[in-house]
Amino acid sequence: MPRSFLVKKYFTSKKPNYSELESQADPFSAIVPERYPLAELPTGENGSSESCYPSGLVWNVGLLPALYTPVSPITPSPSGPLDLSSQSSSSSSEEDEGRTSDPPSPEPADCFQCSRCSKSYSSPAALSRHQLSCSREDERVAPGARPAFRCKHCPKEYNSLGALKMHIRSHTLPCVCTTCGKAFSRPWLLRGHIRTHTGERPFSCPHCSRAFADRSNLRAHLQTHSEVKKYQCGTCSRTFSRMSLLHKHNLTGCSSA
């Protein structure tokens, strides 16, 4: 599956107006809201609240047999699923025609592809990073017993139908932003995305005036206020606020190494 964050962003308003958000009286209430502060779904001309369609509308459960392969040793049932090659191709063409989160592929394809899951990356380093987690994932999925459900869009396998269904959403991308048409696998991903349109930032830093649309980004930001950061280089003991920074540090060669 193409990963949307590998393609150039096409949203225009990159920097929201922070001043609109600094008026929050109690930053802690914003950090730990009593209820998760759902972004208001756009209404009116920006679209209806149905930007993410209820599962019954777009996510047609009846299609499931066409989307996974039960590989149960008890029920081989080769005649069970539909012709999945045509199914998956029609589905992927559907993604290609607007359901995908990617812009219409003006760029050359990434040429470093994972042999396990077929994801593509633009550099060998990115691919090798991915393969670390991908192989761990395989081991997790199949520590000994063979998983029961296999995705028809990629080689991933799961030992529960629920897990597979969840995964398949990443192919079907049923949650569509009515503002920009971008599609997402889960409603809360769409809600987070909608905040990029509305500028809503419910997660405020208690130490400074910054606010964030995403709790994880706030968490990463909080590391920048900490003297000793979470991720430490084993060689030089330098600490970093993000694992990606530590990884970069290691890639570029720790000076103490």
Added chain:
DNA sequence: CTGGGGAAGGGGCCC
């Protein structure tokens, strides 16, 4: 070049 912010993906857990 580096650090940090923004945006997004996905598995796991809980209800």
Added chain:
DNA sequence: CGGGCCCCTTCCCCA
């Protein structure tokens, strides 16, 4: 079983 949320992770972009 499904939806919602948490948490971690990844990558891009920019100052």
